Amino acid sequence: xxxxxxxxxxxxxxxxxxxxxxxxxxxxxxxxxxxxxxxxxxxxxxxxxxxxxxxxxxxxxxxxxxxxxxxxxxxxxxxxxxxxxxxxxxxxxxxxxxxxxxxxxxxxxxxxxxxxxxxxxxxxxxxxxxxxxxxxxxxxxxxxxxxxxxxxxxxxxxxxxxxxxxxxxxxxxxxxxxxxxxxxxxxxxxxxxxxxxxxxxxxxxxxxxxxxxxxxxxxxxxxxxxxxxxxxxxxxxxxxxxxxxxxxxxxxxxxxxxxxxxxxxxxxxxxxxxxxxxxxxxxxxxxxxxxxxxxxxxxxxxxxxxx
Amino acid sequence: xxxxxxxxxxxxxxxxxxxxxxxxxxxxxxxxxxxxxxxxxxxxxxxxxxxxxxxxxxxxxxxxxxxxxxxxxxxxxxxxxxxxxxxxxxxxxxxxxxxxxxxxxxxxxxxxxxxxxxxxxxxxxxxxxxxxxxxxxxxxxxxxxxxxxxxxxxxxxxxxxxxxxxxxxxxxxxxxxxxxxxxxxxxxxxxxxxxxxxxxxxxxxxxxxxxxxxxxxxxxxxxxxxxxxxxxxxxxxxxxxxxxxxxxxxxxxxxxxxxxxxxxxxxxxxxxxxxxxxxxxxxxxxxxxxxxxxxxxxxxxxxxxxxxxxxxxxxxxxxxxxxxxxxxxxxxxxxxxxxxxxxxxxxxxxx
Numbered sequence: 102x103x104x105x106x107x108x109x110x111x112x113x114x115x116x117x118x119x120x121x122x123x124x125x126x127x128x129x130x131x132x133x134x135x136x137x138x139x140x141x142x143x144x145x146x147x148x149x150x151x152x153x154x155x156x157x158x159x160x161x162x163x164x165x166x167x168x169x170x171x172x173x174x175x176x177x178x179x180x181x182x183x184x185x186x187x188x189x190x191x192x193x194x195x196x197x198x199x200x201x202x203x204x205x206x207x208x209x210x211x212x213x214x215x216x217x218x219x220x221x222x223x224x225x226x227x228x229x230x231x232x233x234x235x236x237x238x239x240x241x242x243x244x245x246x247x248x249x250x251x252x253x254x255x256x257x258x259x260x261x262x263x264x265x266x267x268x269x270x271x272x273x274x275x276x277x278x279x280x281x282x283x284x285x286x287x288x289x290x291x292x293x294x295x296x297x298x299x300x301x302x303x304x305x306x307x308x309x310x311x312x313x314x315x316x317x318x319x320x321x322x323x324x325x326x327x328x329x330x331x332x333x334x335x336x337x338x339x340x341x342x343x344x345x346x347x348x349x350x351x352x353x354x355x356x357x358x359x360x361x362x363x364x365x366x367x368x369x370x371x372x373x374x375x376x377x378x379x380x381x382x383x384x385x386x387x388x389x390x391x392x393x394x395x396x397x398x399x400x401x402x403x404x405x406x407x408x
Numbered sequence: 409x410x411x412x413x414x415x416x417x418x419x420x421x422x423x424x425x426x427x428x429x430x431x432x433x434x435x436x437x438x439x440x441x442x443x444x445x446x447x448x449x450x451x452x453x454x455x456x457x458x459x460x461x462x463x464x465x466x467x468x469x470x471x472x473x474x475x476x477x478x479x480x481x482x483x484x485x486x487x488x489x490x491x492x493x494x495x496x497x498x499x500x501x502x503x504x505x506x507x508x509x510x511x512x513x514x515x516x517x518x519x520x521x522x523x524x525x526x527x528x529x530x531x532x533x534x535x536x537x538x539x540x541x542x543x544x545x546x547x548x549x550x551x552x553x554x555x556x557x558x559x560x561x562x563x564x565x566x567x568x569x570x571x572x573x574x575x576x577x578x579x580x581x582x583x584x585x586x587x588x589x590x591x592x593x594x595x596x597x598x599x600x601x602x603x604x605x606x607x608x609x610x611x612x613x614x615x616x617x618x619x620x621x622x623x624x625x626x627x628x629x630x631x632x633x634x635x636x637x638x639x640x641x642x643x644x645x646x647x648x649x650x651x652x653x654x655x656x657x658x659x660x661x662x663x664x665x666x667x668x669x670x671x672x673x674x675x676x677x678x679x680x681x682x683x684x685x686x687x688x689x690x691x692x693x694x695x696x697x698x699x700x701x702x703x704x705x706x707x708x709x710x711x712x713x714x715x716x717x718x719x720x721x722x723x724x725x726x727x728x729x730x731x732x733x734x735x736x737x738x739x740x741x742x743x744x745x746x747x748x749x750x751x752x753x754x755x756x757x758x759x
Binding site: 138140184189190191193194197198199200201202203204205209212324329332335336339373374376377380381384387388389396 | 433485538545553555562566688721723728729731737740741
């Protein structure tokens with residue numbers, strides 16, 4: 102066990118596995134703080150993962166792949182927002198519909214565009230970045246340097262989101278809309294617009310997370326490759342009490358569970374038991390063991406403006 | 409009659425719109441939608457074995473869908489039916505292979521009831537009490553419990569206590585005395601179909617003809633009012649989530665005893681999630697669940713045939729399923745389309 106814990110690979114894998122959870126968890130934080138439960142993040146990640154590969158392959162540039170993934174992901178998010186916010190449809194049901202659609206649609210496109218042999222092997226990848234000085238420190242350097250550019254982008258986004266949500270006017274308004282939309286509207290805030298913004302941001306972050314899976318960690322797409330990360334991200338967000346830093350911390354913890362289970366490949370029993378832990382922890386957090394997680398008051402409740 | 413027509417009008421419209429969008433996707437990607445839908449239909453209903461397999465596919469969807477519908481009726485979203493299905497399947501498999509020498513009329517009910525109790529506790533105890541007493545949202549708790557159940561099955565099968573000797577991660581076969589026999593040879597259709605139909609009738613009776621059903625629906629309709637009317641709201645929440653789990657567990661058991669005869673290591677049965685779709689399209693009516701399960705079962709069996717014969721990837725079925733649910737949920741889209749249509753007409757008249 103000691104050997105495993107002292108292996109820097111375990112810790113860099115923790116960071117690598119936490120990234121595709123932290124990004125949608127951050128997205129979910131914005132969406133739910135504005136009052137919209139977005140379980141469609143799972144589907145948005147999957148769609149973004151596919152289009153990242155498609156655009157990267159077509160243009161020969163991984164960066165354009167990322168951009169394409171973001172555009173498509175945000176289009177899906179806006180469609181979701183339109184149905185959920187404007188048409189006041191049930192958010193969880195809509196999210197599920199989008200996830201089923203995404204799973205079928207990406208698999209369908211994978212087969213019709215690339216055939217049954219999978220995505221091309223010459224698809225470009227987003228670069229890994231070596232940080233000068235830090236990379237030369239033993240142990241720490243192996244963990245903190247040489248990660249995918251998205252890992253560093255994620256860390257910047259965590260800090261930026263925390264600042265935005267808790268230290269700007271717009272952030273305050275988003276939170277107000279999720280807690281008490283009636284009062285917010287009385288104070289002259291446009292509830293609908295801000296909820297669109299919250300959902301759009303969740304689409305943006307989920308799309309970056311999805312692209313990371315297909316052109317950050319790998320350079321290929323396979324069916325259902327998001328494998329429930331959008332849902333685990335919701336758990337991380339709840340565990341992190343709907344805050345950017347909390348979400349990041351929970352994502353690290355869950356990422357550690359995944360990384361550890363990968364290291365324990367050979368003893369399958371412990372691997373599957375460890376994989377259960379994030380889910381059990383989330384249930385415990387929800388029922389109030391170790392400080393209860395309480396959602397924004399108007400989370401998941403559609404709002405019809407009074408005119 | 410008019411009332412029935414009104415309630416099935418929206419779901420049918422949603423199905424039609426989804427089929428049209430599916431056609432557009434096929435046209436854009438270079439397939440002939442008419443040929444595709446024709447082969448999908450033949451695959452689902454073209455021959456007697458195909459019909460039998462469609463019916464067989466509908467069995468787990470009907471039973472799980474009934475469970476999801478009960479929870480929906482009580483205003484609760486059991487998104488974790490998948491995990492409860494797994495718990496039922498695990499327990500039924502275990503009872504199925506570990507007890508020797510039981511007559512079938514004891515072994516089969518034993519396995520079914522064991523599965524129902526375990527899954528009922530799984531779905532009812534943690535998410536039910538968590539919701540009733542701490543307000544923890546059942547969408548998240550049932551989803552989390554679902555993952556725990558799935559990893560638990562991996563643990564049991566991948567070199568765990570339920571793995572068969574050898575290197576394949578699967579359980580031993582259940583004993584002959586626990587097998588629900590097939591009706592039509594070389595198809596998957598077992599006498600489990602009668603369990604599914606009986607379950608639908610039972611749930612209809614329970615929800616619409618008994619006080620318990622009335623109370624659960626009342627709690628779903630308005631929790632505060634039910635509380636003032638003297639109903640025990642926490643009890644009804646736990647009860648409806650337990651019942652939801654019981655049916656998902658029954659579905660898992662019937663599938664093991666009637667079709668699979670052993671537990672395989674896989675990440676999803678797919679039934680738990682499709683069951684939610686089944687219940688939604690049926691507007692949570694137990695009899696509607698039977699028909700809506702048949703539709704999605706037909707999509708499932710038909711799409712495999714379509715892939716072989718029209719070369720259209722079978723995942724098109726998921727695309728259509730997702731679209732159907734989207735339009736069922738966002739039924740106001742119809743009003744938006746109508747008003748757009750009216751506006752256009754007015755403009756045409758004005759010009």
